[in-house]
Amino acid sequence: MNKMNAFLILYFIACVGCVSNPRVKADDAATGVETSLKQDSSGRNGGNVAAIPAGARILIDVYPDAGMKYKDGYIVFPDGERILYDDGKKKSFTVMLDNSDVEDMFGMRYDTASSKPGYLSDAGRSRCEALFKKMYGKSASEVASRMETVDWFGQKIKFTKVNGASSQLGKVVAELKTKPHLAKYLKPASTFYWRNVRGAKRMSAHSYGIAIDINVKMSDYWLWANKGKGETAKILYKNRIPLELVRVFEKHGFVWGGRWYHYDTMHFEYRPEQLANKV
Structure with missing residues (x-):
């Protein structure tokens, strides 16, 4: 040939x-x-x-x-x-928090390996409000209509059933029941509250019924320990919540406020997209 x-x-x-x-x-x-x-x-x-x-x-x-x-x-x-998805704007740290588009939500990686978050490492604090309101509700009444009751160690709390969030919280409860030594950190707890973040104009995750705060007396918040400090100031880190407890929440799709530089150690929030973000 x-x-x-x-x-x-x-x-x-x-x-x-x-x-x-x-x-x-x-x-x-x-x-x-x-x-x-x-x-x-x-x-x-x-x-x-x-x-x-x-x-x-x-x-x-x-x-x-x-x-x-x-x-x-x-x-x-x-x-x-x-x-x-992406408004194409370059944003400062605070503007990214206040006016987050969807793309901004993935600008930081949620770090489960470090015991102490790095400077301005706040993966999960950016929330695109249009996205969250579309999924969970655009008003307090709409969010409330999509919630169900979860038995939180004898305390009846409300949590959204959208995206299976309440079901995942139920799995957290089931696993924590096998760890009675952590009980003192868990009650009382608070969940749904339609409001802005303290000192800001952006909505709190509690507004969407996807967040739970556990025992305040066993918790720490960045503004309590760093009074008068702004969002970009260097701050001292404090935490009393055991990582054993944290990992149970993370296993079921919740991020922990204690992994934020601007820490809120009582705070857990259903955000599986943050745990899946490996970029």
């Missing part, structure tokens, strides 16, 4: 392959980023995964009940409501 014949045979085989799967290039051109939302064999959002930002992929994966997709720079919900 001469070289020309061999070339023609290989060319013919390649052309047959293109004809046998004619939609590959056509679909990519027609749908653009939306190709990343095609369902793979597992039923999850697959396809051109690289076209979806890492944070959007995490949200889609850890909050499957929300039915989120990513298209043309937006997080898109089943009812058509869209939330901008």
Whole structure:
């Protein structure tokens, strides 16, 4: 067989392959980023995964009940409501907290390895309010309508059932019941309270029914120990909550305020996307 014949045979085989799967290039051109939302064999959002930002992929994966997709720079919900993923603005630390877009939420990595958080390491304090209000409720009454009662060691508390949060808190309760030596840290507890963060205009995670504060008398808060200090000041760290207790919460999708530079050691918040963020 001469070289020309061999070339023609290989060319013919390649052309047959293109004809046998004619939609590959056509679909990519027609749908653009939306190709990343095609369902793979597992039923999850697959396809051109690289076209979806890492944070959007995490949200889609850890909050499957929300039915989120990513298209043309937006997080898109089943009812058509869209939330901008990245506003493209460069932000200071405080502006990022006060005006977080979805992308800002993944700007820091939640560190479960260090015993003491680094300067301004506050992964989880950034919350895109539009996203959280869409998932959990845009008013106190709407959030309340989506909550259920959880038996917290004999205390009846309210927690949202959205995204399986109350179910995960129930798993925390079940595991902590096997550790009676930690009981003194757990009561009393508080959860739902529609309000702003102390001293700020942004909403507290308690507003969405996804946060629980445990025994205040056994806890520490950065402003208590560093009176008058601003968000970017150097502060002293304090904590009395055992890491054994913390790891139980983290195992079930909760972040701990004690892992923030601006620590709030009584505070646990259902944020599985932060624990899944490995960037």
